[in-house]
Amino acid sequence: MANTINVLLWNCRGILSKHTELHKLSQNREIIILTETWLQSNKQLHLNGYSTIRADRQGSRGGGVACLIKNPIRYQHIPIDNQVDNHTQVLAIHLLTSPEPVNLVVIYRPPGSSLKYQQWKPFLANLCLPGSTIIAGDLNANHPAWNSEREDNAGSSLLKVIQENNLFIHNTDTKSHIGSPGQRNNNLDLILFTMDIAHLIVSNQLDDSHGSDHFPIETQILHRSPFLRRTYKLSTKKT
DSSP, X not given: OOSOEEEEEEEOSOSTTOHXXXXXXXXXXXXXXXXXXXXXXXXXXXXXXXXXXXXXXXXXXXXXXXXXXXXXXXXXXXXXXXXXXXXXXXXXXXEOOSSSOEEEEEEEOOTTSOOOHHHHHHHHHHHSOSSSEEEEEXXXXXXXGGTOSSOOHHHHHHHHHHHHTTEEEOOTTOOOBOOOTTXXXXXXXXXXXXXXXXXXXXXEEOSOOTTSSBOOEEEEXXXXXXXXXXXOOOOOOOO
16 A cells, blocks of 8 residues: 555444534545445435445345545445345445555444354355455444453354454454443444454544444554564453
């Protein structure tokens, strides 16, 4: 990559009412990932200077994902067959960044939907596209391995699939989801990546939710350098 690519991940909980917030968050950012867009096919999502790729929930309200890519970044939309369920939305993009491209996969899985190991193992393996890959989104799965307060069945299954696919979790210190009154914040928005770009990822959670119940997470994909060799490997060793 010729320069650092700034990527923003945000569960916006409905983007049509937050265009002012979206414009503010887009400043100095090349890629904007949105989950829970709540868009229907007859509604447009447009931000000046950006191309938009989206996957809306079909047949019911809510859900949905979108990716806004700043011009003139070139990209290819990669068709993905959703083999999980009818409630999970996913899209994949091949970013033609120079000198090396990056695959970007966006997922939203609503709470309460099925997340069985037998389903997610082939599905996540299919998302690990050839080359450098980043998988980001709101998976609504809980596990202490990524800073959740508790562990649920979805989190246990997801952790096992992540490990088997040699993926790494970057944001193990964020708590992006704002808890209801009396509840603690939780970490539902995850950033996964393949080992070859582990040393190129830097993330931080922003402190303004911009009207959502999730704080945005900013990720920088750094220019490749022989001096950057940090590794973020998930450890499951018991202490």
